[in-house]
Amino acid sequence: MEHMSPRTTSTRPSPSGLAGLSGRLRGRGRSLRKGIGKAEPVMRWSSLAAVAGVVTGSVAAGTISGLAGLFARTVVTPVKTPAEDLEILAVVQGESGLEVILPVNEETTVPGTYSLVFDGGAGVARIGAVSSFDPRDGTVQREVEEVYSGNLSTAVRGRWTGFIYPDPRTLGHEALDVRIAVENGSAPA
Structure with missing residues (x-):
């Protein structure tokens, strides 16, 4: 048996062995040239993935920001005109005057006096028993x-409300329309 020195047991490939190693590494996205390893394709894919990640993150952040703004405006901004979501089926002449026929729901069957607002708020009627x-x-x-x-007779939709009298004058009370001075003119008080 031959005696080997520690130098002969080196795991370092010989220059002639680099060609075989180079062939094995080339299929894995790396190449060896003159004994120096280069990872060019891996670097290109990493850069592409980083750019794609930044673009995707920016688009997602922009979308979320836009949706948050839309939601905030929807919650904070009051509805200009409340929806007239109650169908007025008919207005007929009853024994003691006009009567209105409405669909049955939780509000229209409750005893009491209410108001029916119709024609986009231009019409108001007090509804009784x-x-x-x-x-x-x-x-x-x-x-x-x-x-x-x-004109309640021509109304087809309305809004059921809890107020009975549109203003104090309806009850015979004196009332004044008062305006107060504000920064850019006047406002009702």
């Missing part, structure tokens, strides 16, 4: 105590 209730038809008929403004 239930005169007829037909659960099979899904309708309720209520007395119209007074029409303050608008």
Whole structure:
């Protein structure tokens, strides 16, 4: 058996062995040239992935920011005109005057006096007691105590509200429309 020195057991490839190693590494995205390893393709893919990540993150941040702004405006900005979500089925002449026929829901069947706002807020009527209730038809008929403004007979949709009188004058009380001075003119008080 031959005696080997520690130098002959080196794991370092010989110059002639570099060609075989170079061939094995080339298939893995690396290449060896003159004994120096280069990772050019790996660097290109890393740069591309970093750019794609930055672009994707920027687009996501912009989208989230835009949606947050839209949500904030929707929550903070009041609705200009409340929705008239109650269908007015008919206005008929009852025993004691006008009556309105409405669909049955939680609000229209409750005893009491309410207002029906219609025509985009231009019309207001005070609605009184239930005169007829037909659960099979899904309708309720209520007395119209007074029409303050608008033509209830031509209205097709309205909004059920809890206020009964549009202003104190309706009850016979004296009331003044007062305006106060503010920074850019005057405002109702």
